[in-house]
Amino acid sequence: MHPADAKYAELTDGGLPDQLCLTWVQEPDIDEVARRFGADVESKQWADEDTIAELEEDYQAELIHLVTIGGWTLALAPNGYQGSRSEVMESLSAQGRAFSVYWSAAMDSAVSYAVDGVVQTEFDLAEVEQRTGADPSALDPFLAELGVSDELSLPELQARCLALGQKLSGALFPPEWLHSPRYVFKIVDPLPDAIVPPAYLDPRAPFLDEPEFARILADPSPAMAPAVNRKIATTVIAIAGIEDPIAGEVLRLLDTGERFPGERQELKDRLIRQADAAIDQAKSLGGGPEADRVKLTANALAILHGTLWPEPAEAASAASMQVVSMKVPNRIDFMRLIVLRNVSEHIMRALRADR
Known part of the structure; x- marks a missing residue:
């Protein structure tokens, strides 16, 4: 032996x-x-x-x-x-x-x-x-x-x-x-994943050098939370191809805030209703490409709901935790969401360390 x-x-x-x-x-x-x-x-x-x-x-x-x-x-x-x-x-x-x-x-x-x-x-x-x-x-x-x-x-x-x-x-x-x-x-606060997974660097994913991503990656700090949260929103809107005006309303609110008291909550309620309706529609379709498309829309609406938390860092965290459940058809788009999720994790950890 x-x-x-x-x-x-x-x-x-x-x-x-x-x-x-x-x-x-x-x-x-x-x-x-x-x-x-x-x-x-x-x-x-x-x-x-x-x-x-x-x-x-x-x-x-x-x-x-x-x-x-x-x-x-x-x-x-x-x-x-x-x-x-x-x-x-x-x-x-x-x-x-x-x-x-x-x-x-x-x-x-x-x-x-x-x-x-x-x-x-x-x-x-x-x-x-x-x-x-x-x-x-x-x-x-x-x-x-x-x-x-x-x-x-x-x-x-x-x-x-x-x-x-x-x-x-x-x-x-x-x-x-x-x-x-x-x-x-x-281990109460595990070290977060690397912001950019090594597999995305060899070869280097081109989206990492897009202006918005480059700006976020240059300063993945709590100050960048609003930009991360908005980027999550625009990314899932593009992935799901959402043309409903509600997507624009989400982006406007993220950019300028509430126009009247309760607007944020009213928009969140509408997002949940539309997400639930999309889930029901997908179930009725049974399966196939159309059902997958509707499920993707439902996932995107749920993520947009997360982006509307009042505090940007918590909003980005809430939204990004849901991105892994989104069945993204394109690998590059999925990679975008993973990087944004990892940035969000680093931001939340930095905030916890400051408390």
């Missing part, structure tokens, strides 16, 4: 979760690592197994368990995944290195290695040979040494990747830690 497999069996027998995200961070300050994860440092708690079980039952968001080993911090997130996200790995490795292994009960998985804020290589356990990143070959010598390849079984891959984290850091995972008291933090 390979030594890594024996170590994995020991960890499994010791209570290693079936689903987890385990991250090694080259930073011994536990509070700093928690902060880079997007955790609330004030939520720090020294917890035993019973307390951890209560926290997992009561707290629905993600918890991370941290321990310092030498000059590294080991972060365990049972049932979590934050360490598998590129944005988090970039944050964790900002002043050094970070390595993460993630797998879920649904067979999702990710292995990621980042240095100085850049993800060097990442891959899925199901496709080890399909590595991506700034330097996909960054871990090749270690993978060869441990015999990591597509030919291994899933448990073997899991074992070898945990061994890889230990080899990179020199920080051995202590089996007894799985049943020992430890520091636990709540």
Whole structure:
């Protein structure tokens, strides 16, 4: 048996979760690592197994368990995944290195290695040979040494990747830690996704350089919330091809505000009525292109309703949360909405940080 497999069996027998995200961070300050994860440092708690079980039952968001080993911090997130996200790995490795292994009960998985804020290589356990990143070959010598390849079984891959984290850091995972008291933090405000997904940059999506988008991307701050909100509105109007005068009324109100008390609410009520009528019409059509077109209109009207919240940042957030449910026929248009949603998330996070 390979030594890594024996170590994995020991960890499994010791209570290693079936689903987890385990991250090694080259930073011994536990509070700093928690902060880079997007955790609330004030939520720090020294917890035993019973307390951890209560926290997992009561707290629905993600918890991370941290321990310092030498000059590294080991972060365990049972049932979590934050360490598998590129944005988090970039944050964790900002002043050094970070390595993460993630797998879920649904067979999702990710292995990621980042240095100085850049993800060097990442891959899925199901496709080890399909590595991506700034330097996909960054871990090749270690993978060869441990015999990591597509030919291994899933448990073997899991074992070898945990061994890889230990080899990179020199920080051995202590089996007894799985049943020992430890520091636990709540991730109350996860790091937002990158404003522009990497896939949109290679090749670069042309819409990113359109004047309105370029202006938003140059300053994705709370001050840009009205422009983001209006851009969401004009984008969904164009996608759905809405010619009803109600679309123009929405844009006018966003530009100049209410002409009389209650105008905003009256317009929101009309949008909901028209959206409900479109949904009923789509159902009556049963299916096919026309039904899809009417559903698209219903989605767009619901998103326009969100843009009419009085506060622009909250309006953009409310509207953008609905864009992923919109079945957009054109991929480029969908990409536009994703970027606008990501800008909105960054704006809301900045506002929360200021409160």
